[in-house]
Amino acid sequence: MKVALLISTYNWPEALEIVLLSVLRQSRMPDEVLIADDGSDERTARLIETYRTEHQLPIKHVWHEDQGFRKSIILNKAVKQASAPYVIEIDGDIILHPHFIADHLRAAERGYFVQGSRAMIGERKSGEILRTKKWNIHAFARGMTTRFNAIRFPLLSGLFKTDPQSSHNVKGCNLAFWLEDYVRINGYYNGFEGWGWEDYEFAERLINAGIRKKRLKWAAVGYHIFHALYSRGNFEPNEVIYRETVNKKLDYRQPGYEN
Numbered sequence: 001m002k003v004a005l006l007i008s009t010y011n012w013p014e015a016l017e018i019v020l021l022s023v024l025r026q027s028r029m030p031d032e033v034l035i036a037d038d039g040s041d042e043r044t045a046r047l048i049e050t051y052r053t054e055h056q057l058p059i060k061h062v063w064h065e066d067q068g069f070r071k072s073i074i075l076n077k078a079v080k081q082a083s084a085p086y087v088i089e090i091d092g093d094i095i096l097h098p099h100f101i102a103d104h105l106r107a108a109e110r111g112y113f114v115q116g117s118r119a120m121i122g123e124r125k126s127g128e129i130l131r132t133k134k135w136n137i138h139a140f141a142r143g144m145t146t147r148f149n150a151i152r153f154p155l156l157s158g159l160f161k162t163d164p165q166s167s168h169n170v171k172g173c174n175l176a177f178w179l180e181d182y183v184r185i186n187g188y189y190n191g192f193e194g195w196g197w198e199d200y201e202f203a204e205r206l207i208n209a210g211i212r213k214k215r216l217k218w219a220a221v222g223y224h225i226f227h228a229l230y231s232r233g234n235f236e237p238n239e240v241i242y243r244e245t246v247n248k249k250l251d252y253r254q255p256g257y258e259n
Helices: 015-024 042-053 071-079 100-107 123-132 154-159 179-184 199-209 235-246
Strands: 001-010 034-035 059-063 086-091 094-096 112-115 117-120 174-178 212-215 222-225
Touching: 001 015, 001 100, 015 034, 015 042, 015 094, 015 123, 034 042, 034 071, 034 100, 042 059, 059 094, 086 094, 086 179, 100 222, 117 199, 174 179, 174 199, 199 212, 222 235
Parallel strands: 001 034, 001 086, 034 059, 112 212, 117 222
Antiparallel strands: 086 174, 094 222, 112 174
16 A cells, blocks of 8 residues: 655754654655645755655655744645555654554554654754764663653554544644545644644544544654744634534534645
C-alpha cells in the first residue's frame, strides 16, 4: 500500500532537516512526502530542494503566504496533493524512529485512524542534535524527558487500550488516517485562528462519522525536538469550536478541505 508522509512546518529549517534525515533512515520509505509550509521564508524552500534533488526524496512542497498561524488551511492544501490512499501526519520537529512508517502501516485498518507515540527530548539534548545533526535516541538515552513513550516494543503494543470513541489527547504531530476519511469529513476546519484544538476537533469529526481511534504505544514512535510553547492567545475561542463539534456531534465543517 502506498503511503504519504505529511509534514507541517514554519520557519524552522534546522529542525525540518533533522526530520528529513530521519525519513531517509526509514526501513519502509514513504511513497511521497507532503510538506505543508505555513509561510516559511526561502531557507525552507532551499532545504527542501536540496533533499528533493540530492537525496531523491519524493517531496511536494505546498506553501502559502505568512499571515499568522494557519496550520489547518495549509494542511488541507497539502493533502490535496496526496496520491497515496493512506496519510501519516507529523510536525516538522518530530524525529522518526527507523521503523516509524512500517509500524504505522502494520496498524492501518479500515474504519480507524491511528494515534502514534510521542517522546519528548530535553532542551539540551535537542540543541545538541540540531547542532551536530546526529542522534542515537532510545528510551534510556541521555536527555530524554519522557522515557516510557520512547520505548519501541511492537509485540506488546496491543496491550495498551484506549477509548476508540474519544478525541481526547489526539495529537496531529503523530497521526495516521485514510485519505477518503479525511475527504469525507472535509479535512481540518479552516476557521481556527492561532494554535490549539484543531487536531482534537478533527478527530472528533472522524469519530462522529463512525471512524474509531486506535492508539499505538511502543510502536510508531516519534521523538519531539524541544521548543518554546506557542502563543495560546486563541486557546479558549478554539476550544469553543471543539465543544460545539462535540455537543452537536458534527462530522463535517466548512470551510475545510473542499471549501
